[in-house]
Amino acid sequence: xxxxxxxxxxxxxxxxxxxxxxxxxxxxxxxxxxxxxxxxxxxxxxxxxxxxxxxxxxxxxxxxxxxxxxxxxxxxxxxxxxxxxxxxxxxxxxxxxxxxxxxxxxxxxxxxxxxxxxxxxxxxxxxxxxxxxxxxxxxxxxxxxxxxxxxxxxx
Numbered sequence: 001x002x003x004x005x006x007x008x009x010x011x012x013x014x015x016x017x018x019x020x021x022x023x024x025x026x027x028x029x030x031x032x033x034x035x036x037x038x039x040x041x042x043x044x045x046x047x048x049x050x051x052x053x054x055x056x057x058x059x060x061x062x063x064x065x066x067x068x069x070x071x072x073x074x075x076x077x078x079x080x081x082x083x084x085x086x087x088x089x090x091x092x093x094x095x096x097x098x099x100x101x102x103x104x105x106x107x108x109x110x111x112x113x114x115x116x117x118x119x120x121x122x123x124x125x126x127x128x129x130x131x132x133x134x135x136x137x138x139x140x141x142x143x144x145x146x147x148x149x150x151x152x153x154x155x
Contacts, residue, residue: 028118029043029046031121041110044076046114048077048081048087050115052101053108056102057101059092078101081101085106086103086111087101087107
């Protein structure tokens with residue numbers, strides 16, 4: 001069993017993780033945007049649709065908090081998704097001014113197609129990765145997210 005790293009070594013390794021995540025995320029997003037038959041679905045619109053698919057109807061502020069994005073950016077993505085017919089706005093019984101955003105049938109079909117395409121891409125990654133390795137990777141990423149959330153809150 002290995003021991004935890006000293007703080008300097010840990011910081012160095014975590015920095016390498018940060019450096020790897022950005023280009024990897026952008027590469028997957030570019031491939032999906034390039035190859036996706038659903039026209040007009042940017043990465044931002046895709047994020048909105050996927051969140052609605054996973055969590056159900058949400059307000060723009062709720063989506064912005066979950067995605068750690070500005071409300072203005074999420075609102076623009078919702079507007080783009082609405083213009084494409086992917087989402088609709090509904091009355092929110094708990095808040096007069098903050099409408100609920102929900103998927104349309106077209107939006108559900110579109111995000112399911114994108115998700116299938118992404119899974120197909122991930123199947124092609126190959127390698128001899130184990131479930132334990134992927135579980136450890138997710139554990140590290142979630143720990144990093146929680147720690148940064150705490151630092152951000154304290155700032």
